[in-house]
Amino acid sequence: MSANFAWNHATKISEDDPTAEGAMYTPLFFGSDKTTVSVATGNVEYHPGYLSIGNIHNRMRRAHRNGVVPLVFLAIPKSExxxxxxxxxxxFKRQLxxxxxxxxxxxxxxxxxxxxxxxxxxxxxxxxxxxLGPVIADYPEQVMLAGIV
Structure with missing residues (x-):
């Protein structure tokens, strides 16, 4: 996400809605990765989802403190x-x-x-x-998010 995109998008938002004048544009970054939890669950797989905002200070991002928060644990249905x-x-799995x-x-x-x-x-x-900003995911999850068959 380049600065030009953020600047142009924030300008468009303020032009479309006069009440948004002076508002801070905050892109949200998402990330996820499939994780297998084997202790006491029987090898159940989850997709933990994480959230971060796009305008945090460099010191916070580099220190890995409070820059990313867990948002959701999505279950992955299994079958035989x-x-x-x-x-x-x-x-069904994609729709879920x-x-x-x-x-x-x-x-x-x-x-x-x-x-x-x-x-x-x-x-x-x-x-x-x-x-909504970028989604950070590995290739199989990008395929699932994009709906590629």
């Missing part, structure tokens, strides 16, 4: 080996993944259209507008 290649089951992400991220939707007042780390209150 004979159903692994079943197109209906694969379609996308519907779960949509439900979790729906909380952020109001803050993407109208400014919300948030307290910043410096103690001041500012108007902020959220936007």
């Amino acid at each position: 080996r004979k159903h692994d290649k079943d197109s209906e089951f694969r379609k 993944y996308h519907a779960s992400l949509a439900a979790v991220l729906s909380i952020l939707k109001p803050g993407m259209t109208t400014p919300v007042v948030r307290r910043c780390p410096d103690g001041h209150f500012r108007k902020a507008i959220y936007d």
